[in-house]
Amino acid sequence: MDLYDIIFYLFALLTLVSAYFVVTNKNIVHSAFFLLFTLFGIAGLYVLLGADFLAVVQIMVYVGGILILLLFGVMITNKITNVSIKTGTIHIIPAAIVIGLFAGALASIMVKTQWQTESAKIPFTTSYALGKSLITEYVLIFEILGILLLIALIGAASIARREEKE
Amino acid sequence: MDLTSLNNSLRLITPEIILSIFLVIVVVVDLILKSNKKVIPYLAVLGFAVTGIVVISSLDSSGFAFITASTSSKQFGMFAHDPLGGFFKLLILSVSIFIVLFTITSSEIKQIHLRSGEFYALMYGMVLGMMVLVSAVDLILIYVALELLSLSSYVLAGFTKLRDRNSEAALKYMIYGVVSSGLMLFGISIVYGLTGTTNLYLINSLLQGPQINILTLLFAVLLIMAGVGFKISAVPFHFWTPDVYEGAPITITAYLSVASKAAGFALLIRVIQIGFVSFVGSDGFWNLIPVFDWKALLVLLSVLTMTLGNLSALWQNNLKRMLAYSSIAHAGYLILALATLSTQGVVAVLIYFIFYALMNLGAFYIVMIIADRTGSEDIDDYDGLGYTSSFLGVSLIILLVSLVGLPPTAGFIGKLYLFIAVLDAEMYVVAVIAVLNTVVSLYYYLRVLKHMYLTKASDSTQSVRASGGEKIILLLLVVPTLLFGIYFQPIVDFTKSCITVLGV
Amino acid sequence: MLTEFGKIFVFILLAVAFVGIAIFAAKLIRPHRPTQEKLTTYECGENPEGTPWVQFNIRFYVVALIFLIFDVEVVLLFPWALTYQDYGLYGFLAGIIFLVVLGIGMAYEWQKGDLEWARPKPNIPYLSNLIKKNTDQTSENIIVEQTETNQTT
Numbered sequence: 110m111d112l113y114d115i116i117f118y119l120f121a122l123l124t125l126v127s128a129y130f131v132v133t134n135k136n137i138v139h140s141a142f143f144l145l146f147t148l149f150g151i152a153g154l155y156v157l158l159g160a161d162f163l164a165v166v167q168i169m170v171y172v173g174g175i176l177i178l179l180l181f182g183v184m185i186t187n188k189i190t191n192v193s194i195k196t197g198t199i200h201i202i203p204a205a206i207v208i209g210l211f212a213g214a215l216a217s218i219m220v221k222t223q224w225q226t227e228s229a230k231i232p233f234t235t236s237y238a239l240g241k242s243l244i245t246e247y248v249l250i251f252e253i254l255g256i257l258l259l260i261a262l263i264g265a266a267s268i269a270r271r272e273e274k275e
Numbered sequence: 276m277d278l279t280s281l282n283n284s285l286r287l288i289t290p291e292i293i294l295s296i297f298l299v300i301v302v303v304v305d306l307i308l309k310s311n312k313k314v315i316p317y318l319a320v321l322g323f324a325v326t327g328i329v330v331i332s333s334l335d336s337s338g339f340a341f342i343t344a345s346t347s348s349k350q351f352g353m354f355a356h357d358p359l360g361g362f363f364k365l366l367i368l369s370v371s372i373f374i375v376l377f378t379i380t381s382s383e384i385k386q387i388h389l390r391s392g393e394f395y396a397l398m399y400g401m402v403l404g405m406m407v408l409v410s411a412v413d414l415i416l417i418y419v420a421l422e423l424l425s426l427s428s429y430v431l432a433g434f435t436k437l438r439d440r441n442s443e444a445a446l447k448y449m450i451y452g453v454v455s456s457g458l459m460l461f462g463i464s465i466v467y468g469l470t471g472t473t474n475l476y477l478i479n480s481l482l483q484g485p486q487i488n489i490l491t492l493l494f495a496v497l498l499i500m501a502g503v504g505f506k507i508s509a510v511p512f513h514f515w516t517p518d519v520y521e522g523a524p525i526t527i528t529a530y531l532s533v534a535s536k537a538a539g540f541a542l543l544i545r546v547i548q549i550g551f552v553s554f555v556g557s558d559g560f561w562n563l564i565p566v567f568d569w570k571a572l573l574v575l576l577s578v579l580t581m582t583l584g585n586l587s588a589l590w591q592n593n594l595k596r597m598l599a600y601s602s603i604a605h606a607g608y609l610i611l612a613l614a615t616l617s618t619q620g621v622v623a624v625l626i627y628f629i630f631y632a633l634m635n636l637g638a639f640y641i642v643m644i645i646a647d648r649t650g651s652e653d654i655d656d657y658d659g660l661g662y663t664s665s666f667l668g669v670s671l672i673i674l675l676v677s678l679v680g681l682p683p684t685a686g687f688i689g690k691l692y693l694f695i696a697v698l699d700a701e702m703y704v705v706a707v708i709a710v711l712n713t714v715v716s717l718y719y720y721l722r723v724l725k726h727m728y729l730t731k732a733s734d735s736t737q738s739v740r741a742s743g744g745e746k747i748i749l750l751l752l753v754v755p756t757l758l759f760g761i762y763f764q765p766i767v768d769f770t771k772s773c774i775t776v777l778g779v
Numbered sequence: 780m781l782t783e784f785g786k787i788f789v790f791i792l793l794a795v796a797f798v799g800i801a802i803f804a805a806k807l808i809r810p811h812r813p814t815q816e817k818l819t820t821y822e823c824g825e826n827p828e829g830t831p832w833v834q835f836n837i838r839f840y841v842v843a844l845i846f847l848i849f850d851v852e853v854v855l856l857f858p859w860a861l862t863y864q865d866y867g868l869y870g871f872l873a874g875i876i877f878l879v880v881l882g883i884g885m886a887y888e889w890q891k892g893d894l895e896w897a898r899p900k901p902n903i904p905y906l907s908n909l910i911k912k913n914t915d916q917t918s919e920n921i922i923v924e925q926t927e928t929n930q931t932t
Contacts, residue, residue: 113781116788156784164784166854174847181843185835214494218465222488225471232780240858244870246343249288249354250419253407254855255877256295257423260400262848262884263302264430266893267393268445269841281869302883306890 117157124150141180148172159232162239284340287356290329290364291406297322298399305392312392316379319395320372323402327368334361337777343413343474349778351476353413357777360410362625362770363541366632367405370534371398373636376748377526382647384524387435394434398530401427405534409541412549412777414463414473417542421459421502424538425452428531432523444522451515452505459502465495475549476778482564483553492566500572503546506539508603509610510579517587520599525646528595529639532602533632540609540628544621547613548776559618560700573614574705581607581708585715594642594652597719598635601678604716605631611709612693615700618774623696625770627689630677630759634686637674637752640745641667648739654723659732661724664739666746668727670753675720677756680713685759692767841893852881 127146134140148171155164243251285292301322304315339352375398378384384391404424411417429452433445467473469491470481482492504512520528547569552561563569584604591597609631612623644667645660646652661668677686690713697706741749759766820827856874863870888894 153788156781159780161780161784162858170847170850170854174843174850178840178843178847181835181840185837185840214490218488218491218494222469222491223486224468234780236858237861240860240862241865243855243858244862244866244873246341247353247415248873249284249341250416251855251859251873252295252876252880253403253416253419253423255852255880256298256400256403257419257426258848258852259298259302259880259884260397260423260427262845262881263393263396263887264400264427265844265848266841266888266891267390267397268430268433268436269837269844270891270893271837278869299880299883302887306887 113157117154120150120153120157123147124154137183138180141176141183144179145172145176148176159230159235161232161234162236280342283338284342284352284354287333287336287338287340288354289333290326291403293326293329294322294399294403294406297326298396298403301392301399302396305396308392310389312388315392315395316375319375319398322399323368323372323375327365327372330361330364330368334358334365334773337775339777349476351412351474351778353416353474354407354410355412355777356410357775358773359541359544359621359776362773363409363537364406366537366628367402367409367534370530370537370632370636371402373748373752374398374526374530374534377529377636377640377643380742380745380748381524381526381643383435383437384526386437390434394431397427397431397434401431401530401534405538408538409545412475412545414466414475418456418460418463421506421542422456424535425456428452428527428535431527432519432531434527435524440522441524444519448515448519448523455502455505455512458498462495462498462500462502465491465498469495475546478550479552479564482551482566487566489566496567499546503539503543504576507536507543507610508580508606509576510583510603510607513580513583513603516603517596517599520602521593521595525595525639525643528599529636529643532599532639533635536602536606536609537628537632540613540624543613544624545776547616548621549778555618561616561618563616570614570616573610573616574702577607577610577614578705578708579607580604580610581712585712585719588719589715591719592654594654594657594723597654597723598638598642601716601719602635604712605635605678607712608690608693608709611705612696614705615696615702617696617700619696619699621774622767622770623689623692625773626692626763626766629766629770630685630689630756633752633756633759634674634677637670637749637756638678640749640752641671641674644741644745644749645739654726657723657726658730659727660739661727663732664741666749667739667741670749671727672724673753673756675724677760679717679720683757683760685756685763687760688763838896845888845893848884849881852877 124147127143127150130143131140131147134143148167152164152167152172155161155167297318301315301318304318305312308314333356335358337355337357339350340354340356342350342352375395378391378394384394387394401424404420404422404427407420408417408424411420429445429449432448433441435441463473466478469487470478472478472481481487501512505515508516520532523531547563548561551563551567551569553564554562556562581604584600584602584607588597588600588604591600605627609624609627612620612627614620615623642652645657649656661671673684677684680686680690694706694709697709855877859870859874859877863874866873
C-alpha cells in the first residue's frame with residue numbers, strides 16, 4: 110500500500126462521492142458545484158494513469174468551459190433555482206432489477222476478461238507523441254475535428270442567438 | 276510522413292475535400308451577402324453536383340487512404356475507398372440535391388430566410404459526416420464522423436425555432452442521440468481493450484485468436500448496436516423517431532428518413548462484413564467468426580421493428596407521424612435483408628434503398644406541398660383532395676402503392692429482391708412475418724387514398740395547386756418510381772457492381 | 780513526471796487547508812447569536828423585496844459558448860505546435876488548414892453580431908423640442924439633457 114495507491118483511492122473516493130451528490134442533490138446549483146469536484150477527481154485519475162496532457166485538457170475544457178456554460182445555463186432559467194427537483198423514482202423494482210443486472214455484468218466483465226496489456230512504463234510527457242500522431246496517423250481526424258468545431262459553432266450560435274425583430 | 280502515400284490518400288478523398296471547400300464557400304458567401312440570400316441554395320446544389328461527378332468518375336478505383344495499421348503482409352488504412360462506399364455517397368448526394376430543391380420551395384424555411392445560409396452550411400456538415408461515415412473503417416473515425424453527422428442533424432431538427440414542437444423535437448433528438456453515442460463509445464472502448472486496435476480489419480484478425488471473452492464481446496457489440504440502432508431507428512432504439520419527425524421542418528424529416536438511415540446501414544454493413552466475416556463462400560453466404568451470433572440479433576431486431584412500425588402506424592392521424600412509423604417499418608425490412616448475411620442480402624438492401632429514397636422523398640414532398648397550402652398535416656384535412664388537385668392525387672396514389680410494394684411500381688421490385696434473398700437463406704418463418712406486415716401496411720397507406728378520393732370534401736378544405744417548379748420536382752420522383760417498376764435491370768446491374776468491399 | 784504533479788497536488792492541498800483552517804478557526808472564535816433581523820439579506824439599509832435573481836443577459840451564455848469552442852481549438856493546437864517543425868511544409872499546412880477553418884468560424888461570429896455587447900445609446904437632444912419645452916417655464920437657462928439609456932435585453 111504505497112503512496113500511489115493511497116492517492117488513487119483518495120481521488121476515486123472524491124469522484125464517486127461528488128458524483129453521488131450531483132445526482133441526488135435537490136438544488137441544481139449545488140449539483141453543478143459538485144460536478145466540479147467530480148471532473149477534478151477524474152483529472153487526478155488521468156494523472157495517475159500517466160496521461161498528463163489529458164488531465165490538463167480535462168481541467169481547461171471541462172472545468173473551465175463546460176462547467177461555466179452549465180452554470181450560465183442554470184442561471185438563465187432563474188425560475189428553477191428555487192424549485193427543488195423531485196428525485197423520487199417511480200418504478201423502483203424494475204429499475205433495481207435492471208441496474209443490478211447491468212452492474213453485475215459490468216463487474217464480471219471488468220474482473221474476468223483478459224484485457225490486452227502492455228508492460229508498465231515510467232510515465233513520460235505525452236504531448237509530443239500526441240502531436241506526432243495527430244500530424245501523421247490521424248491527420249484526417251484532425252481536419253474533420255476542425256470542421257466539426259466550425260459546424261458546432263455555427264449551429265449552437267444559431268440556436269442560442271436571439272434574433273432582432275425586423 | 277511518406278509523401279507518395281500522402282498524395283495517394285489525398286487523391287482518394289477528393290470528394291470530401293471538394294465538399295469541405297464548398298462548405299467554406301457557402302459560409303463565406305453567407306457572410307458577405309447581408310439580406311438577399313437567394314444564391315446560396317443554388318451554390319449548394321452546384322457543390323453537391325460537382326462532388327457527385329467526382330464520385331462517379333472514381334467509382335472503379337479502390338484503395339486505402341491514410342495508412343495507420345499494417346500487418347506483416349498487408350497495409351490497412353482508416354478510410355476505405357471502394358464501390359460500396361461510392362454507391363452510398365452517390366445516394367446521399369442525390370438525396371441532398373433533392374432536399375435542397377425541396378427547401379427552396381418550402382414555406383417553413385422562407386419564414387426564416389435570413390438564417391437560411393446557416394441551414395445550408397449545416398446541411399453540408401451533415402453530408403460531409405455521412406460521406407466519411409460510409410467509408411470509414413477505423414472505429415475512431417467512425418465515431419468522429421457519426422458525431423459530425425449527429426450534431427448537424429440535432430441543430431437542423433430544431434432550426435426554425437418557430438413553434439414549441441420544433442424545439443421539443445430537437446431536444447428529444449439531442450438527448451437521445453447523445454446517450455446512444457455515449458453508449459457506442461463505451462462499446463468501442465471495450466473492443467479496444469479486448470483487441471488492442473481500432474482498425475476493423477485488424478480487429479477481424481484478432482477476433483479469430485483464442486483468448487477473446489465471449490461475454491465481454493457480446494456486451495460491447497450490444498453497446499455499439501445501441502449507437503447504430505439509434506441511427507437506423509431500430510426497435511428498441513426508435514423512441515425518438517415519431518416525435519422528431521413530427522416536430523422538425525418537413526424537409527429535414529425527409530432528409531433524416533432517407534440519408535441518415537442510409538449512412539447508418541452503410542456503417543452496419545461495414546462493421547459486420549469487415550469486422551466479423553472470416554470468408555465469403557461461393558454461394559454468396561458469409562461465414563462469420565463464431566464469437567457473436569449476428570443472425571439471431573438481426574432477425575430479432577427486424578421482427579420487432581417491422582411489427583412495431585406497422586402496428587403503430589395504424590393509429591396515426593398525423594401524416595408526418597404515420598410516415599415516421601412507416602419508415603421504421605421499412606428499416607425493419609432492410610434489417611431483415613441484412614440478416615440473411617449474404618451478398619444477395621446486401622444487393623437487396625442497396626436496391627431497396629434506391630427505391631425507398633424515391634418513394635419516401637416523394638411522399639414527404641406531397642405532404643409538404645399540402646401542409647404549405649392548407650397549414651395542416653392531419654389526415655382529415657385530406658378529404659376530397661383527390662378531385663380538387665388531380666396531379667397531387669395521382670402522384671400520391673403511385674407513391675403510396677409503391678410504399679406498400681404492389682406491382683407495377685418500384686417498391687414491388689425492391690420487396691421482390693428482398694424476399695428472394697430471404698427465401699434463398701431459408702428463413703421461411705421470418706418471410707411469412709414480413710408478408711403479414713406488408714398486408715397490415717396496406718391498410719394505413721390506402722386509408723390516405725380513401726380520404727382523398729372516397730370522402731366528400733367539407734366546405735373548409737381548399738384546393739391545392741402545385742406550382743410549375745414543384746410539379747417538375749415531383750415528376751422527377753414519381754416517374755422513376757413507375758419506370759423502375761417495369762424496367763429495373765440497369766439498377767440491378769449497377770448495384771451488383773457496387774457491392775465489393777475493400778479487402779474482404 | 781508523477782513527482783511534478785505530486786508537487787501541484789501538495790500545493791492544492793495546502794491551498795484548501797489554508798482556506799479551511801481560516802474559516803473553521805474564525806467559526807470557533809466568533810459569537811453566534813442570530814436574531815430575526817440579523818438573518819435578513821443586507822441591501823444597504825433598505826428592506827429587501829422580492830428575489831435576488833434578476834433576468835440574465837443572454838449574451839453571457841453566447842460568449843461562454845464561443846469561448847468553449849475556441850478553447851477546444853486551442854487544446855488541439857497545443858500538440859500540433861510542439862511537433863509541426865519536424866514535418867516541414869506538410870506539418871505546417873495540416874495545422875494551417877485547421878486554423879483557417881476556425882478562423883472562418885470566428886469571422887462568422889463577428890459578422891453575425893454574437894460578439895457585440897449591449898451598448899448604451901445616447902439620447903441626443905433636438906433644439907426645437909427644447910425651445911417648445913422651455914417656453915412654458917420662466918427659466919432663462921436652457922438645460923441640456925443628455926440621458927443615457929442602457930439597452931439590456
